[in-house]
Amino acid sequence: MSPRVPIYDTGMLMALAARKAKAVRMHQGLGRSPHRPVVPGPVLAQVWRPDPATMYSMSAVLKECTVPRARSSPAALRSTNVGQPECLACASAPDVTDWRRMGAMLGVAALPGKKRPDAVDALVAWTAAKHRSAVVFTSDPGDIAAYVDAIGVDDVHLVPV
DSSP states (O other): OOEEEEEEHHHHHHHHHHTTTHHHHHHHHHHOSSSSOOOOOOHHHHHOOOSSSHHHHHHHTTTBBBOOOTTTSOOBOBBBTTTTTOOOHHHHHHOHHHHHHHHHHHHHHHTTTOOOOOOOHHHHHHHHHHSSSSEEESHHHHHHHHHHHHHHHOOOOEEEO
16 A cells, blocks of 8 residues: 555645644654655645745745645655656646536535635645545644545545644
């Protein structure tokens, strides 16, 4: 069985930017995983701010993560002795059908409490489902679980941060 692909949501990045001990330990523990943690672009946009503290901490974190299809991002898979493998899920962009599916998820997800649909959370869940056997590091496990359930996959795991 291959290792689970780590996916970060906004809450995980915010915890890393704030240097929260639990998030930092989890992130450091993923340093040897074959697949770098995945940070969908909109997740990065939600967290990034031009203040020096955020820029410094996020720049350090992003050196160990991959932002799919971003030219300046490290490769999704770490180099091996036999070359540089490529993650097909990270290399391909969502197509129109995928975006429609995410929109449908927004309409049918049984979100907890008075939560409102969130397209970025839906993208995180879709990214995890696309990678199969993924683990999402999240501050909103109820929200992500609702989107994962709406997709209908059972091999995505959630780790609260």
